[in-house]
Amino acid sequence: MSLFERWLTLWVALCILAGLVLGNIIPGIFGLLSGLEYASVNLVVAVLIWAMVYPMMIAIDFGSLKDVGRRPKGLVITLAINWLIKPFTMAALAVLFFNHLFSGLIDPAKAPEYIAGLILLGAAPCTAMVFVWSQLTKGDPNYTLVQVSVNDLIMVVAFAPIVAFLLGVTDINVPWETLILSVVLYIVIPLIAGALTRRALIARGQSVEAFTARIKPASVVGLLLTVILLFGFQGQVIIAQPLLIALIAVPIILQSYGIFALGYAWAFAWRVPHKVAAPCALIGTSNFFELAVAVAIGLFGLNSGAALATVVGVLVEVPVMLSLVAFANRTRARFPA
Numbered sequence: 659m660s661l662f663e664r665w666l667t668l669w670v671a672l673c674i675l676a677g678l679v680l681g682n683i684i685p686g687i688f689g690l691l692s693g694l695e696y697a698s699v700n701l702v703v704a705v706l707i708w709a710m711v712y713p714m715m716i717a718i719d720f721g722s723l724k725d726v727g728r729r730p731k732g733l734v735i736t737l738a739i740n741w742l743i744k745p746f747t748m749a750a751l752a753v754l755f756f757n758h759l760f761s762g763l764i765d766p767a768k769a770p771e772y773i774a775g776l777i778l779l780g781a782a783p784c785t786a787m788v789f790v791w792s793q794l795t796k797g798d799p800n801y802t803l804v805q806v807s808v809n810d811l812i813m814v815v816a817f818a819p820i821v822a823f824l825l826g827v828t829d830i831n832v833p834w835e836t837l838i839l840s841v842v843l844y845i846v847i848p849l850i851a852g853a854l855t856r857r858a859l860i861a862r863g864q865s866v867e868a869f870t871a872r873i874k875p876a877s878v879v880g881l882l883l884t885v886i887l888l889f890g891f892q893g894q895v896i897i898a899q900p901l902l903i904a905l906i907a908v909p910i911i912l913q914s915y916g917i918f919a920l921g922y923a924w925a926f927a928w929r930v931p932h933k934v935a936a937p938c939a940l941i942g943t944s945n946f947f948e949l950a951v952a953v954a955i956g957l958f959g960l961n962s963g964a965a966l967a968t969v970v971g972v973l974v975e976v977p978v979m980l981s982l983v984a985f986a987n988r989t990r991a992r993f994p995a
Contacts (some may be wrong), residue, residue, distance in 0.1 A: 678890075709782065713873045806941070907974050914979075954967070
């Protein structure tokens with residue numbers, strides 16, 4: 659890792675601070691940027707995520723994808739955690755904290771909305787950012803692609819029923835346009851671009867590894883600019899309600915570390931190689947926050963407690979995930995090669 663990557667946590671912390679300061683100093687500019695969206699997908703953030711994901715897509719060797727079926731353990735862990743465990747543990751933690759432990763600290767009328775927002779987060783496994791965490795842990799890009807692709811297919815049919823069940827309703831309007839557009843923007847387009855670039859490099863006899871090393875800084879810059887934007891968009895809300903933000907963050911943080919511990923320990927017990935074990939644990943830990951935020955706004959409104967809870971999930975995610983990436987890298991030697 660380069661010196662810049664080794665201190666990535668520090669740069670992220672500085673970008674969080676910059677986002678908060680700028681969001682309060684020049685809210686008009688961030689308001690303008692936040693309005694550049696289609697189907698609740700912010701186009702500026704989409705471009706930055708594309709910059710993060712594209713270099714990793716170039717590393718994917720489609721010829722080796724057929725071998726993934728010979729190593730099913732990582733995929734089994736990911737799917738079991740994402741769809742049989744994570745949504746229900748998040749719902750349980752939300753009810754525990756907002757109906758009981760935090761009942762005297764919040765408006766009781768808002769508690770169901772905070773719970774709903776956390777349920778939406780728990781039921782939406784990550785799509786795009788997983789490739790960033792996979793790269794930072796030297797994960798297998800081919801296997802990560804398969805894990806994400808299978809999750810996306812399941813999400814199309816399972817997200818609405820799980821959320822509806824946990825919210826105790828029978829009808830929920832899932833923004834399918836948002837879901838499909840997000841998958842296209844964050845997966846399909848960079849995947850096609852990466853495949854075409856890889857083919858062109860090989861045809862010219864150039865090194866794929868050397869090329870990806872040259873453009874790798876684009877991933878880190880994209881991550882840092884995304885952090886500034888996300889915190890800038892919510893800078894005024896965070897400053898105005900710091901205690902509420904902290905309360906919402908508690909169950910999200912507990913869920914994140916708990917889910918990672920479960921996935922990572924499971925992979926260790928199954929003797930899964932680290933390049934598969936780390937990404938499969940991180941996929942379950944991270945969230946598809948774009949979808950969660952869009953559904954929360956659509957169901958409960960822009961200023962609802964549910965929308966705020968999903969936004970807090972965005973704010974918590976990067977620092978938490980970076981700490982887990984660091985832990986995974988420190989424990990690599992304990993896994994089989």
